[in-house]
């Protein structure tokens with residue numbers, strides 16, 4: 334269902350009218366396309382406090398133009414010392430010829446106390462106004478040190494800072510925090526967050542801290558960087574339509590051979606999508622007791638990426654909810670995910686270097702009236718991911734993460750009554766709904782072979798929804 338309000342605020346009279354009425358001002362988001370530059374301007378690399386992070390080579394490999402500015406440069410009143418460094422010769426000038434930054438990376442890993450925290454304000458205050466529309470701010474933090482409550486306070490402060498800036502910055506700009514210890518291990522995450530692929534991801538805190546087991550894949554050179562999943566097989570459940578179909582398309586774009594799984598009633602759609610993507614269709618109800626065995630039988634050569642996307646809602650307030658409505662939602666959204674994951678790990682179908690991406694929801698984080706069954710099932714996904722991730726990586730070399738969509742424009746949300754739907758769309762920092770491709774791009778980043786250090790994360794794709802923490 335088209336977002337007519339977004340179209341209205343894109344016109345001069347519409348903007349005038351809605352501004353006068355004090356209504357939300359969503360900006361048309363810049364999404365990834367092969368025909369457009371990744372960013373319309375340079376990346377500004379700033380530092381707060383003393384940092385030991387070797388970020389420059391990682392930023393250089395993004396192919397973006399990087400301007401590095403050290404704290405002492407700012408103090409000396411020199412806005413450009415450190416220079417504009419064309420990265421790998423693949424520079425992309427700002428569309429309008431200006432040097433307005435399209436992204437800012439603030440290295441705050443050296444922030445250890447309230448005094449050094451002031452460096453965050455000192456670095457960003459002068460530049461925040463100049464960040465281009467749909468621009469990116471990525472704050473880099475360090476893991477909290479349990480032995481140092483001053484460092485923990487200052488690093489945790491970055492979270493409140495990031496989320497607050499995300500809520501006020503506007504213009505389709507996003508602000509995210511990445512906690513890391515090794516810049517190389519975070520390269521795929523920085524590429525994602527600095528690109529239009531993360532258009533609907535804001536206000537997130539992402540830990541890129543997984544160690545051993547994943548390191549070998551982190552910096553592995555890829556034959557074709559545009560097709561990081563070449564030679565890999567991905568299976569997406571519930572892929573005949575909606576978010577799952579977009580995930581299948583995006584993983585195929587990135588080079589994966591895709592298996593499109595959906596219920597027998599959706600066979601025609603599943604087959605036509607699989608045909609278009611050069612993949613295969615598998616009609617199967619994920620709640621079948623032998624679903625894991627049937628998937629394993631379909632994939633004798635193994636599986637690299639498993640995306641648990643199939644999901645249903647059967648809303649009713651608890652007082653009116655029959656047991657069947659409860660159990661059907663819990664069975665599709667949670668129990669089948671647990672069963673299939675266990676079966677595919679036990680059988681070794683998921684190869685080392687594999688990726689599991691499960692689908693949670695902001696309803697599982699914030700709760701939602703009429704969705705005790707759905708909220709429980711999606712919160713269960715969060716528990717599954719947090720518990721299984723370290724073991725799956727240690728024992729099988731497989732990462733386990735979740736995406737938690739907010740309001741995404743699909744058939745599921747088109748069915749919401751008009752006023753509730755409008756509220757759902759606007760109640761986030763970007764003041765609009767996301768698109769299935771936004772969830773798909775996030776899934777593709779988590780599925781990337783270079784994302785081996787991202788494990789146990791629940792990443793919301795919600796435009797920084799006001800619901801939930």
Ligand code: NAD
Nearest residue numbers: 571575576595596618619642643644694738740741743745
């Ligand atoms: P959708 O209803 O458009 O598509 C779901 C797909 O899953 C359908 O093709 C359906 O046939 C399939 N499916 C359902 N039960 C199945 C089963 N037992 N076995 C196999 N396939 C089954 O939904 P969507 O909006 O694309 O949502 C996809 C996922 O994202 C779901 O897990 C949903 O809970 C989650 N999500 C969606 C939103 C949103 O705003 N649309 C928000 C948060 C979370």
